[in-house]
Amino acid sequence: MRDPLDSDQLTAALSALGVHPGDVLLVHASLRAVGPVHGGPEAALAALRRAVGRDGTVVVPSFTPENSDTSPHYRARVRGLDAAAREAVRTAMEPFDPATTPAPSVGALAETVRTAAGAERSGHPQTSFAAIGPAAGKLLAGHRPDCHLGEDSPLARLYEADARILLLGTGYATCTAFHLGEYRRPGPPLRTYRCVVTLRGVRQWWAYEDVALDDGDFAALGAAFEEAAGPGGVRTGLLGSAPCRLLRLRAAVDFATGWLTDHRRPDG
Numbered sequence: 001m002r003d004p005l006d007s008d009q010l011t012a013a014l015s016a017l018g019v020h021p022g023d024v025l026l027v028h029a030s031l032r033a034v035g036p037v038h039g040g041p042e043a044a045l046a047a048l049r050r051a052v053g054r055d056g057t058v059v060v061p062s063f064t065p066e067n068s069d070t071s072p073h074y075r076a077r078v079r080g081l082d083a084a085a086r087e088a089v090r091t092a093m094e095p096f097d098p099a100t101t102p103a104p105s106v107g108a109l110a111e112t113v114r115t116a117a118g119a120e121r122s123g124h125p126q127t128s129f130a131a132i133g134p135a136a137g138k139l140l141a142g143h144r145p146d147c148h149l150g151e152d153s154p155l156a157r158l159y160e161a162d163a164r165i166l167l168l169g170t171g172y173a174t175c176t177a178f179h180l181g182e183y184r185r186p187g188p189p190l191r192t193y194r195c196v197v198t199l200r201g202v203r204q205w206w207a208y209e210d211v212a213l214d215d216g217d218f219a220a221l222g223a224a225f226e227e228a229a230g231p232g233g234v235r236t237g238l239l240g241s242a243p244c245r246l247l248r249l250r251a252a253v254d255f256a257t258g259w260l261t262d263h264r265r266p267d268g
Contacts, residue, residue, distance in 0.1 A: 021051075025058050026249060058133055064126060166244065233251065
């Protein structure tokens, strides 16, 4: 087993990969894949912040499928339970609060960003983002609660900001930006979502219609994107034990829009 990395080593590796001061960086991270780090997730965040500098901003998904009964997380949780047990799970679900609701399903780094002093979080009860840095407020503002990952979400603001994506120990299957391509292809299918929120101080279930999100083919989409990107389009390297990719969000979204249009039926 190798010696733990320190924060300075992580910063150097990020800079060598191509992360620059001033970058807006959307990060998907598996710190477990990186291996041991002195100082844990806080040291990893410190390294990211040093790599993007005082003018850069680090953004992470802070999704919360735990307060929904239409999410794959819920279906897995209640599989095999009878009706009474399922209802008990629903009754115990806490309503979303952007200030306090944890996001355990998206990893330790995301939780570290969400809880960091000075961090901000968007208000969507299912697919919020957290960010820290000078552009955080602008990037996260106006996340409409009936728009998961479309034009009224931080993904569209990240597109406008020419952000970059860092896949740190994760693959294209977790590349959230591809979802913006789902919204931009012609005639995306819609579905109903439900989650627990607080409205006028009262806990209640809220249902809304939005694009039917599907990441089942994102690994294939990512492989096609990387093949088409050409030299320098995707920077690759190791950070600790974790394979990493650094890519432009605009290029990823534009490619995804065309690829999904070609590879999915208009109604699916």
